[in-house]
Amino acid sequence: MMIFCVNACAFSDVQSGSWYYDNVTDMTNQGYLSGYEDGTFRPDGTVTKAELVSIVGRIAGLQESAKAKQSLGRRYGANGTYKRFVRLGRDTAYGTNI
Numbered sequence: 001m002m003i004f005c006v007n008a009c010a011f012s013d014v015q016s017g018s019w020y021y022d023n024v025t026d027m028t029n030q031g032y033l034s035g036y037e038d039g040t041f042r043p044d045g046t047v048t049k050a051e052l053v054s055i056v057g058r059i060a061g062l063q064e065s066a067k068a069k070q071s072l073g074r075r076y077g078a079n080g081t082y083k084r085f086v087r088l089g090r091d092t093a094y095g096t097n098i
Contacts, residue, residue, distance in 0.1 A: 011041035018043070032058045 014024050020043055027033040032055055035041045047055075 011035050011039065013040045014043060 011024070014021060024033060024041060024043070028035075033041075
């Protein structure tokens with residue numbers, strides 16, 4: 001589970017001078033990226049599909065209410081949010097040659 005952090009320097013594994021430091025800092029401060037509960041960002045880790053969809057959703061400005069999340073969770077299981085964004089992307093891109 002990812003949580004919001006205010007600054008990349010708050011991540012124990014994102015060091016100033018790293019090639020990705022400025023990008024992680026900017027995107028974290030804008031609210032697009034977040035770290036893990038243990039205070040790490042895991043820059044060498046693999047981004048899961050669910051994490052990618054969450055990031056894209058934040059960048060696109062998509063938000064869900066708690067009630068909608070519960071409803072989707074019941075309908076689509078633990079990945080309800082993931083499936084909703086995939087469906088939204090499919091429906092939006094249909095016919096646009098994306």
